[in-house]
Amino acid sequence: MEMVEEKGRGNPIRAEIGKLIEAENLRDLLYKAGELHGHLCSYLAYGVKAGYIAMRELGVKSRGMEEIVAIIETNNCFSDGVQMVTGCSFGNNALIYRDFGKTAVTVAKRDGTAIRIALNPDFEGSREKEYPEAHELFDKIVAKREKATPEEHKRLMQLFAEMSITELNKPTDELFIIKRQKIVVPEYAPIFDSVKCSICGENVMKTRAVTENGESLCIPCSNRGYYQMDGLGISMKEGGAKEDEE
Numbered sequence: 001m002e003m004v005e006e007k008g009r010g011n012p013i014r015a016e017i018g019k020l021i022e023a024e025n026l027r028d029l030l031y032k033a034g035e036l037h038g039h040l041c042s043y044l045a046y047g048v049k050a051g052y053i054a055m056r057e058l059g060v061k062s063r064g065m066e067e068i069v070a071i072i073e074t075n076n077c078f079s080d081g082v083q084m085v086t087g088c089s090f091g092n093n094a095l096i097y098r099d100f101g102k103t104a105v106t107v108a109k110r111d112g113t114a115i116r117i118a119l120n121p122d123f124e125g126s127r128e129k130e131y132p133e134a135h136e137l138f139d140k141i142v143a144k145r146e147k148a149t150p151e152e153h154k155r156l157m158q159l160f161a162e163m164s165i166t167e168l169n170k171p172t173d174e175l176f177i178i179k180r181q182k183i184v185v186p187e188y189a190p191i192f193d194s195v196k197c198s199i200c201g202e203n204v205m206k207t208r209a210v211t212e213n214g215e216s217l218c219i220p221c222s223n224r225g226y227y228q229m230d231g232l233g234i235s236m237k238e239g240g241a242k243e244d245e246e
Contacts (some may be wrong), residue, residue, distance in 0.1 A: 047081020
């Protein structure tokens with residue numbers, strides 16, 4: 001299917017998101033983020049609202065071409081809300097991940113004009129008291145991975161969805177600590193050549209290839225350590241990645 005950009009309409013891919021931001025339609029932005037995230041929850045809502053505030057305050061639009069960058073400090077649900085609303089992702093090189101473990105994001109324009117939005121710890125600490133049933137089910141099903149009934153799973157998703165809408169409408173000054181900043185924005189992502197691994201035959205980015213005896217190897221075939229980002233954050237794994245294969 002050919003995608004044609006209509007004259008005067010900008011990027012049709014981001015048009016719907018842009019209209020929702022202009023219309024201050026946070027609920028539908030949340031639903032769009034839910035398509036990416038897989039479910040609705042309060043931290044997804046915080047990410048949506050943070051992304052919305054940043055886009056409005058900076059007066060920017062995103063075409064996914066690194067005209068803005070989002071520096072995210074967590075890999076929890078918050079990050080998916082930010083990605084959907086700002087259009088900054090790992091794939092378009094506009095999402096920068098700093099493994100600080102904080103529910104916060106800094107969105108910046110190319111000239112360094114930026115806004116940092118962090119979840120208020122006092123507000124965050126009061127959520128368990130406001131939503132006791134949801135927190136009890138979360139602790140059982142998600143935190144402790146205990147066996148739960150289908151009804152309990154369904155109830156948790158229902159409570160999460162209800163919470164997300166409620167939290168979305170909380171006053172901004174209660175939700176967040178917001179700071180205007182001037183930062184040094186990383187350069188546009190460079191384009192690297194690829195080389196072929198002499199063992200597996202797959203192409204690998206030249207900057208990630210290992211040279212041994214004049215031959216180029218990928219990291220798994222070289223049995224070198226590598227960085228991995230998962231639920232624990234970024235960590236170094238030893239001995240290549242071959243042990244992950246069956």
